[in-house]
Amino acid sequence: MRVQDVYNVIYTHTEGEPLCIIYSGVPYPAGSTILEKRAFLEENYDWLRKALMREPRGHADMFGVFLTPPSSRDYDAGLIYIDGKEYSHMCGHGTIAVAMAMVANGLVARDPSGLTRIRFETTAGLVVAEVAHEGDRVLWTRFENVPAYVAAQDIAFELPGYGPLKADLVWGGNYFGIIDLRGTSLRIAPENGSELSRMGLIAREEIRKKVKVQHPTEAHINNLNFVTFWHEPTIEGCLYKNVHVFSAGQLDRSPGGTGTSAMMAYFEARGVIGLNQPITSEGLLGSGTFEGCLIGETTLGTVRAVRPTVKGTAGMLGTASWTINREDPVDAGFLVL
Structure with missing residues (x-):
């Protein structure tokens, strides 16, 4: 020593x-x-x-x-x-x-x-x-996060045990492969952590095979590290419940800040929410929430983007x-x- x-x-x-x-x-x-x-x-x-x-x-x-x-x-x-x-x-x-x-x-x-x-x-x-x-x-x-945007929609892939699914590739400060689990048996809960981790890594590899990742204005940003699973919320007033799987299969316990930014861009592109419409997001634990809002539009080079804000608290x-x-x-x- x-x-x-x-x-x-x-x-x-x-x-x-x-x-x-x-x-x-x-x-x-x-x-x-x-x-x-x-x-x-x-x-x-x-x-x-x-x-x-x-x-x-x-x-x-x-x-x-x-x-x-x-x-x-x-x-x-x-x-x-x-x-x-x-x-x-x-x-x-x-x-x-x-x-x-x-x-x-x-x-x-x-x-x-x-x-x-x-x-x-x-x-x-x-x-x-x-x-x-x-x-x-x-x-x-x-x-106020960096501008968020949807890079690709409806990327088809197979998730073993859960059938054919689709993912959207969305930037929200990191790139996310966003996957709707509604209609499947996979639920977002701590007791399903191992399965969510395993499926997230499989889904990420499938998405990586199908799309090329490149930020419109930042040459150094060209990687997909996060997969987001979402379905109906369990907390009243939330728009959705989600979990973000990243790196070696870690699970974000929180609703996710860059994840909430990406999810708002995802829902806005599909006409589910609009600009200046506050939303609440629920995370893996089902015990806390973030507040989000898209406060305007902007561009990333020639690509339309939205301006996300996220609010939360820490201990x-x-x-x-x-x-x-x-x-x-x-x-x-x-x-x-």
Whole structure:
């Protein structure tokens, strides 16, 4: 055992979905863009991602974010999202949580009005959050996400045991393959987690075979990582219940922030909802909701897109100062799949 560098983190959850916020210990190159910062992490600090996301400090479903300095005065901070397997372009449950944590822990100056605005730089684009607070209480976050759009509809594929289905490919900060489970026997519930995970990975591979993924304006965004299953809600007043399957088969416990953005674009394209029509989304656990709204139209290059906002709340779980022995293969992080 020897003295190691120390990395300070904050732990939160958003409707059950965890977040490890890594806010110290990484010497990002001065003046670097968010893409350059991610490349720097991938080349020099990917071991830190693995050590904090994986066992013994994390677990198979841990999610995290590197909270970085801004690259210019146009932003207040940068967000680089991670899990035990890879990096994500954006994360809504994470944005809700990190914005509230920044206000609660003094990482950003509070606006005297009780509504603090934070401009985040992500690898998906600009995300603007507003955090409500009153006295020593931090109440909620609402953020305007990057523009969302439907890239493809009615992608036919076969899901073993559940017959022929169709998926829509939708961008909402990440690309999602959205699949309607109504009419099948597969239900979205924690007790069906293993089956949902297995079917999500199969569906993702089938969709990847059928469509080429490429963002209209961001050349670096060309991957499908998320599959969303949805059916009727179990909470009164919700438009739907869904679960997002991603990376190595992890299940988002929350309704999903980028997922709610994609789902609103999906429903708007099919005429189910309109602009400026608030909706409520239900997640895997059936115990909490997000509020969403499409506040307008825009374009991504020549592609029509919509402007999603998502509102939710997160809870503080604790803080930690981690030391990591990179010479110990167990201490450096491992996964049991």
